Amino acid sequence: MEYRQLTPASPHANRQFFYKVLAGLLFMLALVQLSTAVVSFGLQDKVFWQFLISAVITALTAAILQGKSGPAAQIKKRYLFLLTTLCWLLLCFFAAIPLYLSLPEISLTDAWFETVSAVTTTGSTVLSNLEQLPKGVLFWRAMLQWIGGIGIIVMAIAILPVLKIGGMKLFKTENSDISEKILPRSSSLSSSILLVYLLLTALAMSSYYLGGMSGFDAVTHGMTSVATGGFANYDASFGFFNDKPWLLWLSSLWMFLAALPFVLYVGMLRGDRWILIKDPQVRAFCWVIAITVIWLTLYQHWHNERDWFSALTHSLFNVISVVTTCGYASEDYTLWGNFAFVLFFYLTFSGGCSGSTSGGLKVFRTQLASFLLLKQLKILIHPKAVWTQRYGSKKVDDELLGAVLAFCFIYFATIAALAMVLAMYELDFVTALSSAATAVSNVGPGLGDTVGPAGNFASLPNGAKWWLSVGMLAGRLEILTLLLLFSPMYWRN
Amino acid sequence: MEYRQLTPASPHANRQFFYKVLAGLLFMLALVQLSTAVVSFGLQDKVFWQFLISAVITALTAAILQGKSGPAAQIKKRYLFLLTTLCWLLLCFFAAIPLYLSLPEISLTDAWFETVSAVTTTGSTVLSNLEQLPKGVLFWRAMLQWIGGIGIIVMAIAILPVLKIGGMKLFKTENSDISEKILPRSSSLSSSILLVYLLLTALAMSSYYLGGMSGFDAVTHGMTSVATGGFANYDASFGFFNDKPWLLWLSSLWMFLAALPFVLYVGMLRGDRWILIKDPQVRAFCWVIAITVIWLTLYQHWHNERDWFSALTHSLFNVISVVTTCGYASEDYTLWGNFAFVLFFYLTFSGGCSGSTSGGLKVFRTQLASFLLLKQLKILIHPKAVWTQRYGSKKVDDELLGAVLAFCFIYFATIAALAMVLAMYELDFVTALSSAATAVSNVGPGLGDTVGPAGNFASLPNGAKWWLSVGMLAGRLEILTLLLLFSPMYWRN
Ligand SMILES: [K+]
Ligand SMILES: [K+]
Numbered sequence: 003m004e005y006r007q008l009t010p011a012s013p014h015a016n017r018q019f020f021y022k023v024l025a026g027l028l029f030m031l032a033l034v035q036l037s038t039a040v041v042s043f044g045l046q047d048k049v050f051w052q053f054l055i056s057a058v059i060t061a062l063t064a065a066i067l068q069g070k071s072g073p074a075a076q077i078k079k080r081y082l083f084l085l086t087t088l089c090w091l092l093l094c095f096f097a098a099i100p101l102y103l104s105l106p107e108i109s110l111t112d113a114w115f116e117t118v119s120a121v122t123t124t125g126s127t128v129l130s131n132l133e134q135l136p137k138g139v140l141f142w143r144a145m146l147q148w149i150g151g152i153g154i155i156v157m158a159i160a161i162l163p164v165l166k167i168g169g170m171k172l173f174k175t176e177n178s179d180i181s182e183k184i185l186p187r188s189s190s191l192s193s194s195i196l197l198v199y200l201l202l203t204a205l206a207m208s209s210y211y212l213g214g215m216s217g218f219d220a221v222t223h224g225m226t227s228v229a230t231g232g233f234a235n236y237d238a239s240f241g242f243f244n245d246k247p248w249l250l251w252l253s254s255l256w257m258f259l260a261a262l263p264f265v266l267y268v269g270m271l272r273g274d275r276w277i278l279i280k281d282p283q284v285r286a287f288c289w290v291i292a293i294t295v296i297w298l299t300l301y302q303h304w305h306n307e308r309d310w311f312s313a314l315t316h317s318l319f320n321v322i323s324v325v326t327t328c329g330y331a332s333e334d335y336t337l338w339g340n341f342a343f344v345l346f347f348y349l350t351f352s353g354g355c356s357g358s359t360s361g362g363l364k365v366f367r368t369q370l371a372s373f374l375l376l377k378q379l380k381i382l383i384h385p386k387a388v389w390t391q392r393y394g395s396k397k398v399d400d401e402l403l404g405a406v407l408a409f410c411f412i413y414f415a416t417i418a419a420l421a422m423v424l425a426m427y428e429l430d431f432v433t434a435l436s437s438a439a440t441a442v443s444n445v446g447p448g449l450g451d452t453v454g455p456a457g458n459f460a461s462l463p464n465g466a467k468w469w470l471s472v473g474m475l476a477g478r479l480e481i482l483t484l485l486l487l488f489s490p491m492y493w494r495n
Numbered sequence: 496m497e498y499r500q501l502t503p504a505s506p507h508a509n510r511q512f513f514y515k516v517l518a519g520l521l522f523m524l525a526l527v528q529l530s531t532a533v534v535s536f537g538l539q540d541k542v543f544w545q546f547l548i549s550a551v552i553t554a555l556t557a558a559i560l561q562g563k564s565g566p567a568a569q570i571k572k573r574y575l576f577l578l579t580t581l582c583w584l585l586l587c588f589f590a591a592i593p594l595y596l597s598l599p600e601i602s603l604t605d606a607w608f609e610t611v612s613a614v615t616t617t618g619s620t621v622l623s624n625l626e627q628l629p630k631g632v633l634f635w636r637a638m639l640q641w642i643g644g645i646g647i648i649v650m651a652i653a654i655l656p657v658l659k660i661g662g663m664k665l666f667k668t669e670n671s672d673i674s675e676k677i678l679p680r681s682s683s684l685s686s687s688i689l690l691v692y693l694l695l696t697a698l699a700m701s702s703y704y705l706g707g708m709s710g711f712d713a714v715t716h717g718m719t720s721v722a723t724g725g726f727a728n729y730d731a732s733f734g735f736f737n738d739k740p741w742l743l744w745l746s747s748l749w750m751f752l753a754a755l756p757f758v759l760y761v762g763m764l765r766g767d768r769w770i771l772i773k774d775p776q777v778r779a780f781c782w783v784i785a786i787t788v789i790w791l792t793l794y795q796h797w798h799n800e801r802d803w804f805s806a807l808t809h810s811l812f813n814v815i816s817v818v819t820t821c822g823y824a825s826e827d828y829t830l831w832g833n834f835a836f837v838l839f840f841y842l843t844f845s846g847g848c849s850g851s852t853s854g855g856l857k858v859f860r861t862q863l864a865s866f867l868l869l870k871q872l873k874i875l876i877h878p879k880a881v882w883t884q885r886y887g888s889k890k891v892d893d894e895l896l897g898a899v900l901a902f903c904f905i906y907f908a909t910i911a912a913l914a915m916v917l918a919m920y921e922l923d924f925v926t927a928l929s930s931a932a933t934a935v936s937n938v939g940p941g942l943g944d945t946v947g948p949a950g951n952f953a954s955l956p957n958g959a960k961w962w963l964s965v966g967m968l969a970g971r972l973e974i975l976t977l978l979l980l981f982s983p984m985y986w987r988n
Contacts, residue, residue, distance in 0.1 A: 080876055165875065344918040344927055348911060371904050378901040379982055382658065382975060383573055400893050407900040408871040411864050414907070418841060425837040431942070432924060434837055449924070482875060489872055 016081055018072030020088070025071055027089055028064035031096055032057045034145055038100070042138030045218075049138040052103035060096045079165070080492070083483050086161055090475060093153075094118050097146055104139050105129075111464045118471040120146035122478040123154065123359060125232030125329040125446030126437075126453070128460040128467070132237055137218060140235050144222035147231025151359040152199050154478065155264050156192055158357045162480060194268040203228045206256040213249045227256040230359045232329030232446040239455065240319070240330035247311075250319040250332055261287070261326035261354025282394045283355045287365045290352065295321050298342065305339055320455075324349040327361040329446025331455035347449055350439045351413075361444030361477055363413055366393070370406040373398060409482070416481055417442050420473045427466040437462075441473035442481075509574055511565030513581070518564055520582055521557035524589055525550045527638060531593070535631030538711075542631040545596035553589045572658070573985070576976050579654055583968060586646075587611050590639055597632050598622075604957045611964040613639035615971040616647065616852060618725030618822040618939030619930075619946070621953040621960070625730050630711060633728050637715035640724030644852040645692050647971065648757050649685055651850045655973060687761040696721045699749040706742045720749040723852045725822030725939040732948070733812070733823035740804075743812040743825055754780070754819035754847025775887045776848045780858045783845065787814050791835065798832055813948075817842040820854040822939025824948035840942055843932045844906075854937030854970055856906055859886070863899040866891060902975070909974055910935050913966045920959040930955075934966035935974070 039053035098117035102108060108116075112128045119126045120143050129135065207224030211217060219235055226233045236242035243249040262284055269277040278284055295318050302313035316332050323330045324346055336343050353362020373391050380387060391398040420438035429437065429452075436448035437459070447455040452462070459467065476484045486492050532546035591610035595601060601609075605621045612619045613636050622628065700717030704710060712728055719726045729735035736742040755777055762770040771777055788811050795806035809825050816823045817839055829836050846855020863886065870882050884891040913931035922930065922945075929941035930952070940948040945955070952960065969977045979985050 079878075083875075340918040340921055340923050340927065341915070343924045344915050347924070348915070374897060374901045375905055375908075378898060378905075379975070379979060380984065381898075382576075382979055383984055385572075400897060404867060404893060404896060404900070405871060405874075407897070407904065408867045410904065411900065412868055412871075415868075422834070422837050422841070425833040428833055430833050431836045431840065434833065482872070486872060486875055491873065491876055 015072060016078070018070070020081075020085055021067045022071035022073075023085060024088060024092055025064045025067035027093060028060050028067065028096060031093060031149075032061035032064060034149060035060055035100060038138055038142050038145060041141050042136070045137040045141075047136035047138045049100075049104040049136045053100045053138060053142070056096070056100035056103060059099060063096070082161060082165060083486050083492070086157065086483055087475075087479060087487060090121065090153075090479065093149075094121050094475075097121055100142060101139065104136060104142075109464070111467050112460070115459065115467040115471050116143070117146065118474050119446075120231065120233065121150040121153075122444050122474040123147050123150045123229050123231040123327075123361070124441060124444040124474045124477075125226070126440065126448075126459045126470070126474075127233065128458065128462075130237055130458055130460060132235055140222060141218075143233045144225040144231070147229040147233055148203070148225035150478075151229030151231065151260075152196065154359050154361075155195055155199065155357060159195065159265060160192060165483065191265070191268065194271065195264045198264055198267040198271070199228065202256065202259060206252075209252050209256075210249065213252055214246050215243070215249065223253070224256075227253055227328065227330075228260045228359070230257055230260050230326045230328040230354070230361075232323070232327075234330060239332070240323075241332045244332055247315050250315050253330065254319050254322045257322050257326045257328045257330075258291070260328075261358045261360040263355045263357040265357050280394075282369065283366045286369050287355055290365070291322060291325060294325070294345065294349070298338075298345065301341055302338060305341075320346075321349065324445055324447075325352050326354045327443055327445045329440075331447055334454060334456040336449055336454050336456075343449060347436060347439070350436070350443050350445050350448075353443060363410060363443070367406050367410055369393070370398065370403060371410055374403045374407060377403075409480075412481055412485070413442070416473070416476060420469060423469050424466050427463045427469075429462065429466060437466075437470060438473060441470045442477035444474060444477050508565060509571070511563065513574075513578055514560045515564035516578060517581060517585055518557045518560035520586060521553050521560065521589060524586060524642075525554035525557060527642060528553055528593060531631060531635050531638060534634050535629070538630045538634075540629040540631050542593075542597040542629045546593045546631060546635070549589075549593035549596060552592060556589070575654060575658060576979050576985070579650065579976055580968075580972060580980060583614070583646075583972065586642075587614050587968075590614055593635060594632065597629060597635075602957070604960050605953070608952065608960040608964050609636070610639065611967050612939075613724065613726065614643040614646075615937050615967040616640050616643045616722050616724040616820075616854070617934060617937040617967045617970075618719070619933065619941075619952050619963070619967075620726065621951065623730055623951055623953060625728055633715055634711075636726045637718040637724070640722040640726055641696070641718035643971075644722030644724065644753075645689065647852050647854075648688055648692065648850060652688065652758060653685060658976065684758070684761065687764065688757045691757055691760040691764070692721065695749065695752060699745075702745050702749075703742065706745055707739050708736070708742065716746070717749075720746055720821065720823075721753045721852070723750055723753050723819045723821040723847070723854075725816070725820075727823060732825070733816075734825045737825055740808050743808055746823065747812050747815045750815050750819045750821045750823075751784070753821075754851045754853040756848045756850040758850055773887075775862065776859045779862050780848055783858065784815060784818060787818070787838065787842070791831075791838065794834055795831060798834075813839075814842065817938060817940075818845050819847045819851075820936055820938045822933075824940055827947060827949040829942055829947050829949075836942060840929060840932070843929070843936050843938050843941075846936060856903060856936070860899050860903055862886070863891065863896060864903055867896045867900060870896075902973075905974055905978070906935070909966070909969060913962060916962050917959050920956045920962075922955065922959060930959075930963060931966060934963045935970035937967060937970050 035053050035057035039050050039057060042053055043050045094114070094117050097120070098113045101117055102110065102113040115128050125147070132140065203224055206227050207220050210224055211220035215223065222235055234240055234242065240250065240253060262278065263281065266278050266281055266284070295314070298317040298321060299310070299314045302308045302317060303310055316335070319332045320335045335346055351363055352368065353364045354360030356364045356366055370393065377391065417438045420442065421434045424434040424438055425431070430450070432450040433448065433452045436450060437453045440446060440448045440453070447453065451457060453459055459470070528546050528550035532543050532550060535546055536543045587607070587610050590613070591606045594610055595603065595606040608621050618640070625633065696717055699720050700713050703717055704713035708716065715728055727733055727735065733743065733746060755771065756774065759771050759774055759777070788807070791810040791814060792807045795801045795810060796803055809828070812825050813828045828839055844856055845861065846857045847853030849857045849859055866884050870884065873880060873882060910931045913935065914927045917927040917931055918924070923943070925943040926941065926945045929943060930946045933939060933941040933946070940946065944950060946952055952963070
């Protein structure tokens with residue numbers, strides 16, 4: 003993505019630019035639909051035509067938009083909020099078409115829910131008997147998560163820091179912002195990151211294949227692992243591979259790596275070998291995982307009398323899966339005991355590092371919130387003390403802390419509001435609260451019998467599914483992007 | 496409480512001053528124990544001696560402390576944190592003695608839990624068959640809540656603003672702070688507030704008596720209503736009076752009035768007639784109640800097919816009871832439906848206004864947190880806009896917002912941590928989460944079968960009861976006061 007500062011902004015130029023970006027996006031989607039059609043043709047699964055038709059529809063729409071578009075123009079920063087949201091919405095809409103066409107019994111609601119869940123890399127599913135589905139559909143779900151994954155990283159690196167959402171300006175690099183009024187010239191960074199993403203995916207796929215998965219499973223699970231999406235090809239989720247425990251360890255590795263900041267990989271490739279280990283966010287993330295896994299392993303060994311290896315494997319896999327917001331499950335961890343139940347509820351909010359494919363609050367926000375707490379304690383004792391705090395190489399100022407705290411506040415408020423709406427659709431307390439949390443954090447599984455790791459979102463009322471899809475999109479857009487569009491302030495002038 | 500700046504501070508003088516304050520507190524408690532003994536003698540309920548013995552023990556301890564105390568001295572502000580915490584702990588300890596002596600079958604844990612629950616005006620109970628208990632014990636529980644209530648107001652008006660905890664500096668008045676290093680000269684304000692408290696209590700008692708309660712019930716429920724404590728004399732809580740619905744309306748009124756800022760009543764008495772209506776916190780509190788009650792009434796009428804009057808009465812009573820953190824229940828509102836269940840969970844956190852007897856987050860903190868959110872939205876659109884916000888007559892600065900947000904953060908973190916500890920004692924998700932919330936917010940009833948409005952805390956494991964009592968005290972001390980004492984920073988120098 004390279005946009006130069008060419009012509010001055012006008013309402014007309016803005017609209018033309020919107021069309022250009024959206025057309026580009028849809029052309030790409032049409033290409034993916036076409037390649038899925040080819041895969042489907044190769045696998046003889048009888049959904050070839052559905053994908054071909056979808057590709058044609060998408061490409062035609064893209065062509066129409068392209069016809070209305072003009073040259074790249076200077077665009078006001080505030081229009082980026084609208085443009086970003088439109089990109090995700092349009093992507094979901096056209097991505098839902100092949101799903102709706104391929105599965106004769108699927109409702110419009112379910113096709114939309116499943117697609118949004120895929121594109122936002124949430125991974126909650128309304129489909130069951132996954133083993134019986136056409137292979138092309140399974141490939142499509144995985145592909146959507148994989149595309150969603152790269153979209154999220156690019157958004158987190160190139161767009162969100164410019165928009166300064168929820169403390170994201172902390173991650174503003176020289177690449178991500180030149181003037182406030184033009185889109186980032188992040189083309190070289192973006193292509194490096196794409197390379198890392200491709201590399202990770204290829205490694206994950208190969209390792210799965212060598213570990214004993216079928217070629218098809220290796221490809222799809224490779225994509226959904228690195229995208230921290232969490233769609234599996236089996237109703238038992240990743241638990242299908244429990245007889246090959248090394249696959250769980252491999253998958254833990256790939257999910258973990260996908261939840262680290264991708265810019266740091268680029269930094270490593272450019273020669274700064276220790277950049278990952280020096281990063282405060284990565285270090286905190288490792289600590290969170292280590293402590294939680296050790297604690298849970300001990301709990302499982304003593305409380306559930308499980309052997310050490312099995313306790314460690316499943317603790318590690320499921321903790322990493324939830325904390326990276328991937329959302330695979332190797333078994334129903336909510337049955338491990340009340341402590342595990344509460345722990346996994348909390349992990350749902352955490353999320354991985356910023357600038358990765360994972361969702362949730364992100365580790366750096368929890369860290370900065372703790373800084374503020376320490377600062378407050380210090381001020382209570384020494385009211386006149388001057389307080390300075392660094393985060394890595396950057397100075398943490400009050401403005402940044404305010405933005406982070408406000409984000410945390412709106413994050414929990416969104417989940418609370420969504421849970422209340424879901425409760426009006428007669429979802430019980432645990433289901434309402436956990437499915438709201440899992441949607442906004444883009445994790446996938448909730449808690450309880452209905453939406454837990456052994457459950458399925460199919461039985462929820464249609465209204466609840468629509469609201470959950472709003473929650474997933476809001477979470478993916480870091481909430482404020484979406485919320486802003488509903489404020490009258492935004493549309494003034 | 497009037498303390499003058501007399502002698503310079505020394506470690507010795509500090510200790511002497513501590514003894515003086517604690518001795519005064521225990522003398523007062525001994526007096527209350529003695530008067531309860533008198534009441535018990537009058538009611539012939541056979542716990543006269545137990546209360547008399549307790550009074551003697553408390554008075555003797557007070558005398559010993561008094562002997563060690565010196566003249567009022569200049570005391571460093573930071574020692575106030577320790578002194579405040581010690582006051583509450585000592586009060587609970589000596590208040591637990593008569594309970595332990597009077598009830599032959601009560602365990603030490605239960606006596607401590609019930610006392611802490613009383614003094615912090617939480618109102619969670621481990622006692623059942625309340626109707627069978629000696630009247631003196633019921634009187635004692637109500638009396639403790641009533642004392643706790645006045646203690647909380649005095650703390651919120653005279654001490655917390657000086658300590659600047661969680662944005663409380665917003666409520667600093669010319670009375671509450673002269674120098675950073677002396678205790679507030681708030682004697683005239685304090686006595687006015689005591690007057691208002693006595694007046695409200697007397698009005699509540701009279702109205703209950705005229706409404707048809709027995710004299711004893713009117714006195715005790717009058718005290719626990721105005722203290723927003725929530726202890727009732729019956730296992731059915733306030734539901735015992737459901738056949739006299741006007742009592743529920745009266746009780747709603749007294750709980751509501753007790754959750755307003757008491758300084759404003761003093762302002763009214765001093766001539767500023769409209770001060771209550773002009774106050775931003777009071778207005779927001781009224782809106783919260785009005786909207787919630789209307790919504791819940793409609794829900795009960797349509798969803799549960801309840802007649803309008805009964806739907807309104809019970810919605811109003813239970814919403815006000817939870818939102819003021821009183822914690823009476825007229826019936827098991829968790830059975831009203833999933834929407835009500837989630838709603839009452841949220842209401843548990845809200846709390847009433849600052850400077851009242853209620854607990855929880857307090858309305859002004861929710862308001863200021865929303866200000867920060869609006870500010871963030873504005874900044875996203877107009878990055879260079881200068882943002883000013885007033886709260887009532889005071890200007891809201893970034894420092895204040897930071898303090899409030901940090902408080903909210905630590906508040907929820909405390910509840911989350913407590914819930915996790917409780918889950919380790921094998922409390923299920925709903926019980927762990929809701930009892931942690933209800934303890935820290937000092938509400939009383941939780942959710943679910945065990946600790947819900949129809950349940951009882953007796954069946955919880957002992958460890959959980961001790962942790963919950965820590966939570967109640969932490970909530971009452973606005974958390975930071977207690978947390979600070981556990982930070983190494985506090986004890987340095
Ligand atoms: K996911
Ligand atoms: K209470």
